[in-house]
Amino acid sequence: MIPELGHFALALALALSFAQAAAGLWGAQRRDVRAMAATSPLAAGVLLAVLSAFGCLAWSFWTNDTTVANVVANSHSAKPALYKLTGTWASHEGSMILWVAILALCGAAVAGFGRGLPSALQARVLAVLGLVAAGFLAFILATSNPFDRVWPPPPDGQGLNPVLQDPGLAFHPPLLYLGYVGTAVTFAFAVAALIEGRVDAAWGRWVRPWALASWSFLTLGIALGSWWAYYELGWGGYWFWDPVENASLLPWLAGCALLHSAVVVEKREALKTWTVFLALLAFALSLLGTFLVRSGVLSSVHAFASDPTRGVFILALLMLYVGGSFALFAWRAAAMRPVGVFAAVSREGSLVLNNLLLCSVAAVVLVGTLYPLFADLLFSHKISVGPPFFQSALLPLAAPLIAAMAFGPVMAWKRARLGDALMRLWWAALGGLAALVLSFALAGWQVGPALGFGAAVWLILGALADIADRIALFRRPAAAWSRLAGLPRAALGGAVAHAGMGVMILGLAGMGLATDRLAQLRPGESVSLAGYDWRLERVEDAPGPNFTARRAIVAVTRAGVPVTVLTPEKRSFPVGRTTTTEAAIHTTLASDLYAVLGDERDGAAVLRLHHNPLAPWIWLGAAVMALGGGLSLSDRRLRVGAPARRAVPA
Numbered sequence: 001m002i003p004e005l006g007h008f009a010l011a012l013a014l015a016l017s018f019a020q021a022a023a024g025l026w027g028a029q030r031r032d033v034r035a036m037a038a039t040s041p042l043a044a045g046v047l048l049a050v051l052s053a054f055g056c057l058a059w060s061f062w063t064n065d066t067t068v069a070n071v072v073a074n075s076h077s078a079k080p081a082l083y084k085l086t087g088t089w090a091s092h093e094g095s096m097i098l099w100v101a102i103l104a105l106c107g108a109a110v111a112g113f114g115r116g117l118p119s120a121l122q123a124r125v126l127a128v129l130g131l132v133a134a135g136f137l138a139f140i141l142a143t144s145n146p147f148d149r150v151w152p153p154p155p156d157g158q159g160l161n162p163v164l165q166d167p168g169l170a171f172h173p174p175l176l177y178l179g180y181v182g183t184a185v186t187f188a189f190a191v192a193a194l195i196e197g198r199v200d201a202a203w204g205r206w207v208r209p210w211a212l213a214s215w216s217f218l219t220l221g222i223a224l225g226s227w228w229a230y231y232e233l234g235w236g237g238y239w240f241w242d243p244v245e246n247a248s249l250l251p252w253l254a255g256c257a258l259l260h261s262a263v264v265v266e267k268r269e270a271l272k273t274w275t276v277f278l279a280l281l282a283f284a285l286s287l288l289g290t291f292l293v294r295s296g297v298l299s300s301v302h303a304f305a306s307d308p309t310r311g312v313f314i315l316a317l318l319m320l321y322v323g324g325s326f327a328l329f330a331w332r333a334a335a336m337r338p339v340g341v342f343a344a345v346s347r348e349g350s351l352v353l354n355n356l357l358l359c360s361v362a363a364v365v366l367v368g369t370l371y372p373l374f375a376d377l378l379f380s381h382k383i384s385v386g387p388p389f390f391q392s393a394l395l396p397l398a399a400p401l402i403a404a405m406a407f408g409p410v411m412a413w414k415r416a417r418l419g420d421a422l423m424r425l426w427w428a429a430l431g432g433l434a435a436l437v438l439s440f441a442l443a444g445w446q447v448g449p450a451l452g453f454g455a456a457v458w459l460i461l462g463a464l465a466d467i468a469d470r471i472a473l474f475r476r477p478a479a480a481w482s483r484l485a486g487l488p489r490a491a492l493g494g495a496v497a498h499a500g501m502g503v504m505i506l507g508l509a510g511m512g513l514a515t516d517r518l519a520q521l522r523p524g525e526s527v528s529l530a531g532y533d534w535r536l537e538r539v540e541d542a543p544g545p546n547f548t549a550r551r552a553i554v555a556v557t558r559a560g561v562p563v564t565v566l567t568p569e570k571r572s573f574p575v576g577r578t579t580t581t582e583a584a585i586h587t588t589l590a591s592d593l594y595a596v597l598g599d600e601r602d603g604a605a606v607l608r609l610h611h612n613p614l615a616p617w618i619w620l621g622a623a624v625m626a627l628g629g630g631l632s633l634s635d636r637r638l639r640v641g642a643p644a645r646r647a648v649p650a
Contacts, residue, residue, distance in 0.1 A: 003068050003147040006056030010097075010141055013049035013104070016042055017134035020107075024127025028120040028195075036123040040111035043126050046133060047104040054101050057146050058088045066153040070094065070146045076159035076575050078546040086170035087160050092294060092310075093146035095173055100136050102174075102181045103129065106210075110185065117206060124192035125185075132184055135317045143310045159575035162547070168228035176221030176248060180286045182214020183251055186258065187283035187325070190276045194328045197335035199272040204265030207279065209633060211262055214282075215255040216629030222248050223622030234581035234596040236516060236610040238618055241390050246369040247289030253362040254282035257355045264348050267413060268340030271348075273333045274355070280329060284322040285362075291318055292369075343415040350408030357401040364393045402455045402505075405498050406462025409491075410469055428465050432458030443513055452509025459502030463495040489635040497628025504621025510591075510614025522604045530611035532593065533557045537565075539597075539605050547571045549582070552597045552605055556586065568597040568607070587616050 020042040027035025060068045061084050064077045074091040075084060083090075089098040107129040114122050140146070164170075189207045193199045225248070230238045239245060258278040264271045291314045342348040368385045375381050410424045422429075436454030443449050468474065470491060471483040519527040519534070526535035537553040554566040566584035573580070586593040592615040598606035 002056050002059055003065070003149065006053040006060075007145065007147040009049045009053035009056065010137060010145075010147075013046050013053065013100070014134055014137040014141065016045045016049060017130045017137060020046060020130030021127045021134060024123040024125075024130065028123040028127070031120070033119070036119050039123050039126040039130075043104070043107040043111040043130070046130070047101075047108040050097070050101045050104045050133075050137075054088070054097050057094055057097060058085065060147075061085065061088050061094075064157065066155070066157060067149055067151065068146075069148045069150040072150055072154055072157045074160050075157040076546070077156050078575065079160060079165070080545050082167070082170065083160055083165045089173055090160055090164050090170075091146070093140070093144045095177075096136065096140050096144055097146060098174065099177050099181065100133055100140070102177050103133050103136070103184055106181050106185050107133065110188075114206075121189075121192055121196065121203075121206075124195055125188045128188035128191045129184065132188070132321065135320065139310075139313050139317065143313050159546075159573065162571065162573045162578050162580045165546075166228060166232050168224055168232065172221055172224045172228060174221075175217050175224060179214050179216075179218030179221050179255075180251065180289070182210055182217060183255060183279075183282040183286045185210040186214065186255075186279040187321075190279035191325055191328065193276060193336075194325075194332040197332055199265065199276060199336045201266050201269050204262045204269075204275070207275075208259065208262040208266060211255060211259045211279075212629055212633050215252065215259050216626045216633065218248070218252045218255060219622055219626045219629065222252060223619050223626075226622075227619050230615075231583050231585055232580075234583045234608075236514070236583075236594055236596070236608070236612070238511065238615070241368075241385075241387050243369045243373075244289070244293055246365050247285075247292045250285040250362055250365060250369075251282050251289065253358050253365070254278055254285050257358040257362075258282055260351045260354050264340075264351050268342060268348055270338045270340040270342065271352070271355075272336040272338055276333070276336065277329065278355070280322070280325050284318075284325075285366075287314075287318045287322060290314060340414075342413070345411070345418055346416045347408055347411040347413050349416075350404050350411055353404050354401065354408060357397055357404070361394055361397050361401070364397070365390065368393070399451075399455075402459060402501075405501065406458055406465070409466040409494060409498070410462075424469050425462055425465050428458055428461035431461045439509075446512065449509045449512035452505050452512060456502045456505040456509060459505065460499050463499035463502070466495050466498075467492070490632045493628045493630070493632030493635070495628070496631055497625045500621045500624030500626075500628055502621070503617055503624055507614045507617030507619075507621060510617065511612055514610060514612045514615075516608065516610040519607050519609060520601065520604045521607060527609070529609050531558060532563065532611065534595070534607070534609055536605060536607065539600065542569060544571065546575065547573045550597065550600070552595070552607065554584070554595050554607065556593055564593060566593065566595040568595045570597050589616060590614070592616065 020039055023035045023042060024039040026032065027039070057070070060071050061075050064071065064075060064084070066072050070091055070093050074094075075087050079087070088094045107126060110122065110125055110129065114125075117125070186207055189203070189210070193203055225245075226238050229240070230236075258275065261271050261275040261278055265275050291311065294310055294314060368389055372383050372385050375383050406425055406428060407421050410421050412420075432454045435457035436450055439450040439453040467484070467487070470487060471480045473480045515530050517527065517529045521527065521536040523536055523538045526533050528534070533556070535555045535557070537555055539550060539552050542549040542551040549569040549571045551567050551569045554568070556563045556566060564586040566586060568584040569582040571580050571582055572578075581596055584595045590613065592610070592612040594610035594612055596608040598608060600606070
């Protein structure tokens with residue numbers, strides 16, 4: 001009975017979504033107050049229906065209802081309780097319900113907290129969100145019904161993929177989907193503005209919090225996925241340039257450009273057309289990632305599904321939403337003439353440079369990701385585009401982007417002088433140069449890590465210089481602390497986010513100095529790596545809740561002083577007959593000591609050992625970046641009030 005209620009709730013949500021779209025578009029066009037007012041309760045109804053369906057699916061997983069095909073394919077009675085719950089969205093079908101549930105939540109938020117929006121704009125935004133929700137609900141009901149029954153029911157399920165039974169990956173999809181769905185909201189605002197033919201400072205103020213929230217959640221979601229791959233897959237790296245990894249990076253880059261461009265719209269009423277284009281592009285790239293993950297065109301540990309029918313349906317949605325919105329953009333973009341003007345050397349100019357470089361980086365990643373697929377399709381020629389291509393192609397774009405990140409915040413609006421900015425940043429430049437020279441000397445003249453250390457110090461000190469200049473720390477130090485307390489949180493959050501990028505680059509540069517070694521050791525034998533002695537004490541059996549494991553006990557010492565004991569495991573899951581590796585990591589702020597257990601041969605264990613300098617700083621930097629986004633989002637100016645909309649000339 002519970003699955004049938006969930007299926008009915010999805011059908012009800014589909015009907016309410018169509019009603020929401022129709023009421024919003026008709027009411028805004030005809031200025032029908034009652035129709036426009038109906039969109040808010042309809043959005044609440046969609047949310048209630050989708051949450052009911054999600055709750056029914058979660059209950060089916062929790063009770064291990066083996067009459068539901070989705071539960072049979074992705075759960076087991078012996079699975080730990082946490083993964084019974086998170087298994088709700090670990091499958092393709094469940095993840096799509098989570099996607100729509102977050103979209104419905106955002107729609108209800110626009111309805112509930114958007115009372116300051118003009119009624120016609122709010123109605124159009126909710127109408128577009130209703131259309132997007134209707135498309136994905138139709139996709140779920142037509143090709144991915146999570147409540148399909150199986151009869152006769154098997155005695156138990158087939159279990160969840162063991163690599164997904166991890167806390168990091170359990171919470172990675174919700175964070176990532178919060179970011180993806182945030183791009184749907186900015187997309188809705190952009191389409192509503194195109195229909196109305198109007199973008200102004202008030203529109204920029206309304207869009208910016210959604211762009212900021214989307215970017216922050218995407219940052220956390222991508223970082224959590226990268227961290228999971230680092231410690232769970234056991235290969236010792238943090239980013240493989242996998243096509244699905246790239247698919248999540250693309251909307252992050254477009255969202256970052258949108259976030260900066262919206263500032264110019266709000267401050268100067270310039271870059272209107274470009275900002276709307278970025279809002280459409282960010283959502284288009286999110287849908288592209290959905291297509292790549294679920295269409296079967298890619299074979300990846302991240303891929304959810306391989307059903308061509310689903311791929312064709314998502315491709316149709318992609319063409320409908322993206323093709324339709326860009327056609328509307330081509331028709332209506334001319335109506336959004338810019339008002340503000342600014343010099344090339346100004347804060348606006350630096351933000352334009354930021355946008356161009358971010359979009360260039362996105363273009364390189366997009367081409368490197370999709371070209372192998374087209375080459376295979378058109379020429380039947382398989383090629384591989386991996387880290388060497390991306391690293392060599394992106395470095396010339398990353399260098400000026402990092403330089404502009406420090407220059408932009410210290411420049412004046414509308415017109416600035418480069419000399420004044422240099423005077424504010426001279427000590428940041430000096431610190432970056434010192435870090436570059438010092439790392440050259442200490443790292444054995446390795447160019448990549450040295451440039452990374454110099455860039456990281458430049459960014460961190462540049463963020464500090466921005467705050468110091470805003471509070472007049474060196475000009476009027478007596479009142480600096482009181483000015484710091486009154487500093488807008490948006491300005492403080494921007495500086496924190498830029499510093500977080502510097503911290504992350506420190507970690508990336510440190511990983512450029514990583515060393516590793518493959519060793520075959522018997523109990524009692526040891527090997528040296530990076531100044532540490534790694535001694536294999538023994539290999540033993542270790543039972544788990546739903547697996548059995550072989551565990552190595554590795555004692556690590558330095559100059560005879562004990563440092564840590566690492567316990568890497570190789571786990572065997574009876575359900576599904578799958579074997580996984582579980583890396584053991586000793587983390588400090590300075591480095592990670594990382595060990596992976598391989599096969600055992602003739603009484604000896606094969607160990608892969610890594611020393612990864614500054615590796616934790618990668619994810620610490622991402623967390624600091626997201627914290628900066630949260631600080632900016634907490635700025636009262638972004639949550640209440642907006643510049644008054646000017647009257648439209650007759």
